[in-house]
Amino acid sequence: MAFKDKVAGFDVAKKCPKGMLNGPCGGVANGMCEVKGPCVWVKVYAKLKSKNRLDEFTKVRMPNAK
């Protein structure tokens, strides 16, 4: 998947094993990814909330054209 933008400084396309671009999948539990390690989208949410920028969380992200 081509998605080069970062969200709240996180490279979600690379850090998420499923390449989710618009928030966490249903496999997140207690902040952890169902595949491995912490869910990057939980980190994104926490960072945006701390900066009072949750509007960025709900923004729709589309894969970039190649």
Ligand code: SF4
């Ligand atoms: S739990 Fe989070 S990091 Fe893991 S696959 Fe789902 S969205 Fe991606």
